[in-house]
Amino acid sequence: MKKYFERDDEMEKSKSLQELVWLCQKIGRKIDYVQGGGGNISVKLDSQYMAIKASGFRLDQVTEEDGYVVVDYQRIKSFYESVNISVVKDYEKESLEIAQKSVLSFSGRILRPSVEVGFHSILDRYVIHSHSVYANILTCSREGRQLCYKIFENRNFSLIWVPYINPGFSLTLEISNQLRSLPAIDKRPKVIFMENHGLVVSSDNLKEAYEVHEMVNLLIKRWFKIRGRYPSCVLKQVGDKRYQSKTRFILDFIKSEGFEVDLFEKYPLYPDQLVYINSSMYTENPKIEIDLPRGTVIYNSTYSEAVAIDETLLAYLYLITKINKFGLTIKSMSRNEMEYIKNWESEKYRKEILKEFAK
Structure with missing residues (x-):
């Protein structure tokens, strides 16, 4: 990543990458939060660039040298803000091409950003997307949406529920539309439950992003009285x-x-x-x-x-x-x-x- 960091703000970008690695390791080491190559985490490095886990990598494989890509997230964000779906075309293919063209080129192998780079681009500075088994008790049950609002009522963060929609372009567009449709007086939601998919937490504060993700999972466990450790894989x-x-x-x-x-x-x-x-x-x-x-x-x-x-x-x-x-x-x-x-x-x-x- 040397080419990118040959800039005056090198130290700030390095700190942001350390934050990305820290989040990836903290979330990625818990198999009740992510399994295999699932889940994504991103950190916006500045007003234009974002580091996000590369497709196919496990979160716990991300280091400062490997396992992530840097993208021009403003370019991706602009695509979703201006897309006209009334025109008949393959939007999924187009969104993937935009995402790949937004990747900064470095020497070595060329990696793809997570397929969910779209919604990471439109959310806050720190984004955690996990496949938490506790959150998915709700997202994979018909009663989940109603329970979700009961469990988290009177909490100091707002949330939205996204009905199941195909990952990638369609999911990003749905999240974008829901955010735009919120009344101006409403706070930007910190938590997104994605039906039959998983959990998203975003914040402009690293500590808050991590702690809200932990709190969401803890409150679900308390609601269902889930005790004891999650099983280990052997x-x-x-x-x-x-x-x-x-x-x-x-x-x-x-x-x-x-x-x-x-x-x-x-x-x-x-x-x-x-x-x-x-x-x-x-x-x-x-x-x-x-x-x-x-x-x-x-x-x-x-x-x-x-x-x-x-x-x-x-x-x-x-x-x-x-x-x-x-x-x-x-x-x-x-x-x-x-x-x-x-x-x-x-x-x-x-x-x-x-x-x-x-x-």
Whole structure:
């Protein structure tokens, strides 16, 4: 990143990058907040440039030297402010091209910004987007929106709820429209719940962004009386590119009477489930082998990919368990929404980067 920082304000930019790394490490090390390459964090470096996690990287892989890109976020923001959707064109493709052209060029490999760079550009200086299992108890249940406003009433931050919409261009446009439609007297929301997707917290203050994210998760846990530590993921190598899950929560779930092999197709909850689980299971050469009589789960993949799948599988089964336990109704993605994610070029790219990083 040397080329970018050959400027008078080099020290300030360096501090902002340290803040990005700090946030990525704090959030990324908690698998109840993010799983695999999911989740995004960004920090605006000044009035024009923003550093954001690169697509395909885990949050805990971000360092001051790698795992992020710097973009001209004002260029991206201007695109969404001026886009005319009455014209028939491929807006998803156009938004990706704008985002990639906004990346500052450096020597070495060329990385893509997170596909959600659009809404990061229009929000505050610090943006945390997590796939928190606690937030997703709400976003993946039909009662979630109503509960959300009950849990957070009388809090010192405002929030909005975004109904499920395809990630990328459409999601950014929806968030932008909701922000613009708020009455002028309303405070800019610090918290965004995205149905069947996850949680977003943004602030112009680093400490506030982190603490509000923590508070949101804590209040949800208190509401549902969730106690104890979130389960850990454990893998054992059993062959060349073969790893067996020793994650107790997963093994106990598949041994239960309620488990069905078609569970994941029956209840599609959020995009990362489709990317890491369904696409790895319902294929000609599955990467996930579930042996019900023996009660075993085997991943035919690299270690890094096995970790991502195990974390995602744990989060999914945890959500199913909690939603049922709390008497809520599962809110699934539609068939069209599933097909969009399955055929989405951006997600295919993200998985390829994950494989490349594992070599």
